[in-house]
Amino acid sequence: MGGNTPCASCKLLRRRCTEDxxxxxxxxxxxxxxxxxVHKVFGASNVSKMLKELPVHQRADAVSSLVYxxxxxxxxxxxxxxGAISFLQNQVSQLQMQLAVAQAEIICIQTQQEMPVVDQQMVAAAAAAGDKSYIVQNEFSGMPQFMNFASPSNVAQEPLKRESLWT
Incomplete structure (x- = not known):
């Protein structure tokens, strides 16, 4: 810099700022x-040595890293x-785990919603006849599924109850 105004380091160190x-x-x-x-943590002498050892095109990045x-x-x-990097990595790990749990919950809910719909009248007729089992063809896989109904009261299902993992 040289000239009239000394750089911040020369001002702090109370020395004359030269051209070089x-x-x-x-x-x-x-x-x-x-x-x-930077001076408080590393010392002016150490920073000066580090900068002199680096090629000119890398010095700005080095100063940025030293300030950080x-x-x-x-x-x-x-x-x-x-410490900051470790904290952030732990946060990322926790968030990835929470995301995996949420995705598993979504898949579980989707699977429950895709269960085959059973014709209420056929089930009621089967229950009235004393038949406690019924074969239903799964509309998604096309495979027959054996469903067991213990009593006609099972025909009306309760809404899904689930506990949230987030509370």
């Missing part, structure tokens, strides 16, 4: 907090961004 200041392109004077947090990690370390000094 390695911090100037990444820590402008209008955002002093950015360098302050420094902010994460300020929030969580022990784990930093690894």
């Amino acid at each position: 200041c390695i911090f100037a392109p990444f820590f402008p004077s209008d955002d002093p907090h950015k360098f302050a947090i 990690e420094a902010n994460a370390r300020m929030r969580d000094p022990v784990y930093g961004c690894v």
Whole structure:
């Protein structure tokens, strides 16, 4: 940067900003907090060494990563961004498990709704004749299914009762 306005790092470190200041392109004077947090976590000397070892085209990405990690370390000094990543991975796992349970519930409900419809009059006639079993052809698979009716009171079915897994 050089010239009149020193970069944020030179301002914080109270030194003269030179033309070849390695911090100037990444820590402008209008955002002093950015360098302050990186300096607090990593130290100016370490950041300078890291940036000098990198090719010029990778330095901006490195500074972005250092700022992100420094902010994460300020929030969580022990784990930093690894703690945030672990938390998010656990959340994803829990949500995937909840999604699998919800999909299983949907399949279960769809299966219950697709059960073959039995002709009420035929069942009533069979029950009146004392026949407690009835063969029904499944309209979805075309395969006959054996249904056992213990009494005529089974003809009227109660609405589906199910417990929610979300409560």
